[in-house]
Amino acid sequence: MWAFINKLRSPKWFYAISARLQPWFWAAALILIVTGTVWGLAFAPADYQQGNSFRIIYVHVPAAFLAQSIFVSMAIAGLVFMVWKIKVADMAAAMMAPLGAAMTFIALFSGAVWGVPTWGTWWMWDARLTSMLILLFLYLGVIALRGAFTSRDSASRAASVLAMVGVINIPIIKYSVDWWYTLHQPATFSITGRAAMPMEMWAPLLIMVLGFYSFFIALTLMRTRSEILRRESNKRWVRDLAGEER
Template sequence: MWQFFHKLGSPRWFYGIANRFMPWFLVIGLALTLTGIVWGLAFAPKDYLQGNSYRIIFIHVPTAFLAQSVYVMMAVAAVVTLVWRMKLADVFVKSVAPVGAVLTFLALFTGAVWGKPTWGTWWIWDARLTSMLILLFLYFGVIALAAAISDEKSSARAVAVLVLVGVVNIPIIQYSVEWWNTLHQPSTFKLTEKPTMPVEMWLPLLLVVLGLYLLFGWLACYRVQTEILWRERRTQWVKSLIQPRGVA
């Protein structure tokens, strides 16, 4: 286990192992996501209260779920950065922060689209909505801080501290509907509890969630690989990757 952990900190080793998994992540992720979305939007039954407007959950719930998960992953990588000083952990944080920001924006936007017919308004300073907006600002803060500090070591430490400070917002998002009286409904989908929806609704939702996680895995590997090539561009192993065949 520890041997694998230390190997994971090697940019060259990670670059090679990522190449093996990325095609699988992409193909299976696309298949699951498209199947779930088509099933949910075209074939799942209407909700007895919300009618067809509920179908936005097949985009809103997976993006909101993944947006929070990405930040938790960043927090774990931030601990690795501060404790074990692994450069790859810092690369991961800075590579996936823009992805997390896009996911959070999509969750907020689709939530607003859902909220209009459900609550009669695009936005309200509800506890769940406000804490998700704070998550978006945290992602922006990580991106801005990473770009503002040129020294890699100082940047890695500063970004890691900011990520760990901001992770307190994740349980607030999760339990906001239980701690406060809010308009936002309780979580539609929980992995630890039996779904309250019929199988025709929750199964396509589960497919989209799993598919998006795999697509995130592919995109994260791609972005991390790109950053590795830039940081390691002067090393021999990277030069051998980009060297044209037949050139000594």
């Protein structure tokens, strides 16, 4: 256990191991997303109520899943960084934040686009959309805080603390927004019930979700690798590497 953690401390080790893992995740992401997209858009049956407009679910739901998962991963990486001083964890957290914010934005935007055929309006103060919007603000806060510090170490630690505070608050925010929504509920259609989804619609969705996760892991590995090179650019092994490739 300790040997493993000590290994993780070394960005060099991470750089080497991620080089081997990265292609697998890129391949999985490519295959799953292409399969899921083609299956979902071309072969899955149209919804009896919403027609073809329901197909936006194949982008909306995976993006919403990732938006939440990335915040949790960011907080875990922050905790790992604060407790064991593993710098790679912080680099990964820094690289995840913009991706998470982008996924939250995609989920919000696809939700708004989906709202036009189903609700007849671009925006509705629906409980899920509202908590997504708050999640976007939380992401922007973490990114802004990291950018505000001049010292990298303070920035890393401050962003880690904020991510952890945020992750404790996310369930509280989610449940209070649900409560608020049930109090003020306007007349709405609910988005297609999850359980009522037939297999032919559900399978491509699962494939898309897995594809999005693979994409997230692959992209984070890639971005973390370049961040390692950037931050460790004065280390010997990085210089050797650069010399080798020159």
